[in-house]
Amino acid sequence: MQLSWTSRSHAGCVRHNNEDYLLCMGEQGLWLLADGMGGHEAGEVAAQLACQIVSQSLREGKTPKSAFELAHHLILEQSEGQQSGMGSTLICLRQLNKEQFQISWVGDSRAYRWRDNKLEQLSRDHSYVQSLIDAGQITVEQAREHPEKNVITQCLGAIEYDAIEVESLSSIWLPGDIVLLCSDGLNDELSDKEISAILSQGNGVQQQLLDLEKAALDAGGKDNISMIAISCDLPMTEASVTKNRNRRPNQSEIANSIDFEGDNEKTISPITALALLFVFLMLIGSLWFW
Numbered sequence: 001m002q003l004s005w006t007s008r009s010h011a012g013c014v015r016h017n018n019e020d021y022l023l024c025m026g027e028q029g030l031w032l033l034a035d036g037m038g039g040h041e042a043g044e045v046a047a048q049l050a051c052q053i054v055s056q057s058l059r060e061g062k063t064p065k066s067a068f069e070l071a072h073h074l075i076l077e078q079s080e081g082q083q084s085g086m087g088s089t090l091i092c093l094r095q096l097n098k099e100q101f102q103i104s105w106v107g108d109s110r111a112y113r114w115r116d117n118k119l120e121q122l123s124r125d126h127s128y129v130q131s132l133i134d135a136g137q138i139t140v141e142q143a144r145e146h147p148e149k150n151v152i153t154q155c156l157g158a159i160e161y162d163a164i165e166v167e168s169l170s171s172i173w174l175p176g177d178i179v180l181l182c183s184d185g186l187n188d189e190l191s192d193k194e195i196s197a198i199l200s201q202g203n204g205v206q207q208q209l210l211d212l213e214k215a216a217l218d219a220g221g222k223d224n225i226s227m228i229a230i231s232c233d234l235p236m237t238e239a240s241v242t243k244n245r246n247r248r249p250n251q252s253e254i255a256n257s258i259d260f261e262g263d264n265e266k267t268i269s270p271i272t273a274l275a276l277l278f279v280f281l282m283l284i285g286s287l288w289f290w
Helices: 042-059 064-079 128-134 140-144 192-199 205-218 238-246 270-289
Strands: 002-010 020-025 030-037 087-095 100-106 110-115 118-121 167-172 178-182 225-233
Touching: 002 020, 002 205, 020 042, 020 225, 030 042, 030 178, 030 225, 042 064, 042 087, 064 087, 064 100, 087 110, 087 178, 110 192, 118 192, 128 140, 192 205, 205 225
Parallel strands: none
Antiparallel strands: 002 225, 020 030, 030 087, 087 100, 100 167, 110 118, 110 178, 178 225
């Protein structure tokens, strides 16, 4: 199994500054995305602090809960100075072993999984409208148009929370999986159906993110738009190499496949064989005549 990743971040069409922060540490199996709040500079600082503190804490062996709580209290301390009122959402994907990963989050930044041409939201928003959905008072479609859809109920650095609710889930990779981490600037503008339509085009992950960004901008781009896509590719095993080499190729494959390992096997074309047979018969005939 191999993992590859790519990311994009755009300030959007309305805001002049980008308060989102991305941290991709693929070699260490960590990807983090934060959406800062608190206005110019304050939100940017909170988002950067959240990613740096949590990534460092996880690498030191802390649990996601303790890592997020540490970030929460340090952002609170920072906000007591000139950057009061700042806070940040945070979502993190951590590779646990070769097959398993863990997602942890606070706030409404999301994690989606694209598998077998189906989109699934892995995370659950910490937001007011999500609580209404959970209570059966509104539908998902109604939540998209709700006047308080951007009100979140948990974030790092919020002074009203002595303790924060950190949610985590674990899952496994399957070949072809794509896990998409995003700020709400994407899913506020695009429905799950619209995101699925773009991902289903299968133009490669980099192009898919570019297309998602363009679609969100075209829809209004009222907030910062940030995404990290981590995809799972299974390397070809020796068994599959042997199987493919022994399989008889069809005509359309022959022109596009070259096996340099077969160079030592000498072959004779039908025309050459016929010419040699003719020479041999001529030689036999001349000996007989003689």
